[in-house]
Amino acid sequence: MGKFTRRAFMVGGAAVGGTLALGVGFLSTIDTSGYDAVIADDGSFALNAWVTIKKDGTIQFAVPRLEMGQGVFTSLPMLLAEELEVDLSADNVSVVHPQENLPVYANFAMMLRKHPEQFSGAGDWLGKKMFGLMGLAGTGGSTSIVDAYTPLRKAGAIAREMLISAAAKQWGIAKSDCFAENGQVVSRLSGDKLSYGELAEAVSKETPDENVRLKPKKDFKLVGKPQKRVDIPSKVNGTAKFGVDVVTDDMLFGTVMQSPVFGGVVKSINDTEALKLKGVKKVVNLGDAVGVIADSYYKAKKALDYLDVEFDDSAVTKLNSDDVSRMLKEAIETGEEHEFVHEGDVEAASNGQETIEAYYEVPYLAHATMEPINATACVDGDKVEIWSGNQMPANMESVPKDVVNAKTVTPHIMYAGGGFGRRVEKDAETYAVKMAAAMPGIPVKVIYSREEDMQHDVYRPAAAARLKAVLGSDGYPDVLDTKVGLQPIMPSFSKRNLPFEIAGLSEASNMEGLQHSKYEVPNRRLKNSIIETNVPVGFWRSVSHTHNAFFLEGFVDELAHKAGHDPFEYRQHLLKGHKRLSALLAELKKQADWAKPVPKGKGRGIAVHESFLSYVGEVFDISLSDDGEVTVDKVTCVVDCGSVVNPDTVKAQMESGIIFGLSAALFGEITLDGGAVEQTNFTDYEMVKMRHAPEISVTIMENDELPGGVGEPGTPPVYPALANAIFAAGGKRIRSMPITKYGYSSI
Known part of the structure; x- marks a missing residue:
């Protein structure tokens, strides 16, 4: 298996070895704009890849991102509805996940790591064509709004102008004498109105004009204002269909038992007694697991x-957990290195100076999604039908083709009850297809037990860091020298999910949150070394930002205290050259009432972090009892995510990210014994409960910058803000997580 860096692959490596032979001519036929109009078989008219109008007035918005609780079925349609001039809450408006994986649905922002507004040149053109060709309509990296903000507004505006043009022709007047309003076109001359449904047939003759003018922000009616989530009513009344809710005629149920030790394979199966049980249909050897099919999940x-x-x-x-810790430490001390940053002269500036040094470490973490991991498949000859809530819909097409050589695949994208990066994997779909192949023509729904999921997740990697600093006469760092040891995600992920392996040592995602830190330090060096284990690691909410923010923000707090400076003012000084972060800190200081004295037994800690094109600062107010019980009383959060689409979603995602991170900080740890995971369920992998949940205050900064992500940025500041608050309350300096490692507990 060849090795590539992801950067090389993304910039052009994918075009090596035959792909370039496709030629510019062929690639130019790949539609990455989606503005072409199409008449569907049912007579409805797709004005473009996102907007379909039927003669009965029904308007349907296609959202090619997985709705897994983050609100994309509301925020993305808001962009379309804003320009199309329709009421998103109207009875004739609906939102669906498209079942066809069109090239235009690829998440270009996630793949090219920039705003679409910044795409330019041959490299980005090639990247868009290639990722469109590959059908990478992924949901992740907090990129849904980033990717859609301008393209979907443009799609709505193009559709609007087509409808206005059709109405103007029908009335025999100029387009300028018409305007769109509330799902209809209105004549300025007569006041006559034509609904979009009445124009559905006529608009099919219109040609989309991509040079359309978008609304200025001051004219927005929906975008930037709180909107009710369109998916909530069905989730409340029980009609929403998640992957685990799939029901078909004659459906069977399956579950799996995987090797307790990662990398183990099935040696032998004695299924005599199992097959005697009523309702049990078949036992299937899956290679690294055993599957059982029955007429109910319970059976x-x-x-x-x-x-x-x-x-x-x-x-x-x-491996045992102690082995992993030892490997991380050895990697930092003697492992092969890759240097990401070297600014100034670290060695010269450190020579003869007092060095402050700290060692930080974090464990593996599970996703523990609320909805159990599941997938349903039906294999009928060379035809496969598959149902799943997968963050990469391409998996639902590629798995049947790879596993059973399917010629025709019919995917059904379902709601997902939480993803956090777990559902970008294809293990459940693979098991479902394999087990369905054992029962031809019969749908089989595979569900992981909570224990199976907990012990066979793809975990947030264990990682550690050694940080060194030299302070100048003013107490601020002249030198910041950081080396991180970790098990990188990309080699592990690529082995499981891609036809090639991505190298790990130089992978930029290892250093998320560190490489481009905005702290002003004249002499800075950043390196990493990696370890390899058979523990599968994968994307976890905010990925490497989770531990890198802890390393950096914890250490900066240490430096502030060492220098005798207020931790808040210390950060303000180090970030004085960054306009947005300076403004954010000023707002956070006000919202958290930082200057207010903190009573004995209380502590206040701060952390600020940039991730996914957004900036988040958090202040934790905690109580620390004499016997080591920590209560998080309040979290004050300020977020600058640029232009805001739905403020309610931003607030909800900050709250959600904080609670998610707090579960990990208070309790989260996956440990190994003899190569197997010890945790089994929520009894020994705890979540934050109502009694642990703090008051959370979220303030959204207002500006006109391009939008950043919000699904993940609320999580990274949690670790360090909590740790810094515990220290401020008179507790220990926390350099590893969860806080139970230092004898602290939560009531």
Whole structure:
């Protein structure tokens, strides 16, 4: 398997080895704008890839991002509805996930790592064509709004102008004598009105004009204003369909038992007793797991207890958690290095000066999504139908083709009950197709038990960092020297999900939140070394930002205290050259009432971090009892995510990210014993409960910058802000998580 850096792949490496032979001519036929109009078989008219209008007046918005609780089924249609001049809450307006994976639905912002407004030149043109060709309509990296902000507004505006043109021709007047309003075109001359439904047939003759003028921000009616989530009513009344809710005629149920040790394979199966159980249909050898198919999930799960399975893990190194910690430390001390940043002269500036040094470490973490991991498949000859809430819809097409050589695949994208990066994987879909192939023509729904999911997740990597600093006479750092040791995500992810392996040592995502830190330090060096284990690691909410923010913000706090400076003012000084972060800190200081004295037994900690093109600052107010009980009383959050689409979504995502991070900070740790995960369920992998949940205040900064992400940026400041608050309350300096490692507990 060849190795590539992701940067090389994204910039042009994908075009090497035959792809360039496709030629510019072919690539130019790949539609990455989506503005062409199409008449559907049912007589409805798709004005473009996102807007469909039927003669009965029904308006349907296609949202090619997975709705997994983050609100994209509201925020993305808001962009379309704003320019199209329709009421998103109207009875004739609906939102669906398109089942066809068109090239235009690729998440170009996620793949090219920039705003679409910044795309330019041959490299970006090639990237868009290639990623469109690959059908990478992914949901992740907090990029949904970033990717859609201008393209979807433009799609709505183009559709609006086509409708106005059709109405003007029907009335025999100029386009300038017409305007769109509330799902209809109005004549300025007569006051006559034509609904969009009445214009559906006529508009099919119109040609889209991409040189359309978008609304100025001052004229927005929807965007920037709170909107009710369109998916909430069905989730409240129970009609929403998640992957786990799929029901078909004659459906069977399956579940799996995977090798307890990562990398183990099935050696032998004795299924005699399991097959005697009523309702059990079949036991399937899946290679690295055993699957049971029955007429109910309960029976399939019960049958696992009657199986006699032997796994062969003789070729696997059986790690304990202490082994991983040792490997991380050795990597930092003596491992092969890659240098990401070297500014100034670190060695010269450190020579003969007092060096402040700290070592930080974080453990593996699970996703623990609310909805159990699941997928449903039906294999009928060379035809496969598949249902799943997957963050990469391309998986739902590629898996059946890879596993059973399917010629025709019909995917159904379902709601997902939480993703956090877990549902970008294709393991559930693979097991579902394999098990369905054992029952031809019959749909099989595979559901992981909570224990199976907890012990066979793709985990947030364990990581550690050694940070060194030299302070100048004013107490601010002249030198910041950081080395991170970690198990990188991209090699592990690519082995499982891609036809090639991505190198890990020089992968830029390892240093998210560190490489482009805005702190002004004249002499700065940043390196990493990596470890390799058989523990599968993957994308976790805010990915490497989670631990890198902890490393940096915890250490900056240490430097502030060492220098005798207020931790807030210390950051303000180091960020004085950055306009947006300076403004954010000023607002956070006011909202958190930072100058107010803190009573004995209380503590206040701050952290600020840039991630996913957004900036977030958080202040934690905590209580610390004499016996080590920590209560998080309040979290004050200020976010600058540029132009805001739905403020309610921004606020909800900040709150959600804080609670998600707080679960990890208070309790989260996946530990290994003999190569197997020890945690099994929420009994020993706890979540924040109502009694732990603090008051959360969220303030959104107002500006006209391009939008940043909001799904993940609320999480990274949590670790350091909590740790810094505990220290401020008179507690210990926290350099590893969860806080239970230091003897602290939460009531």
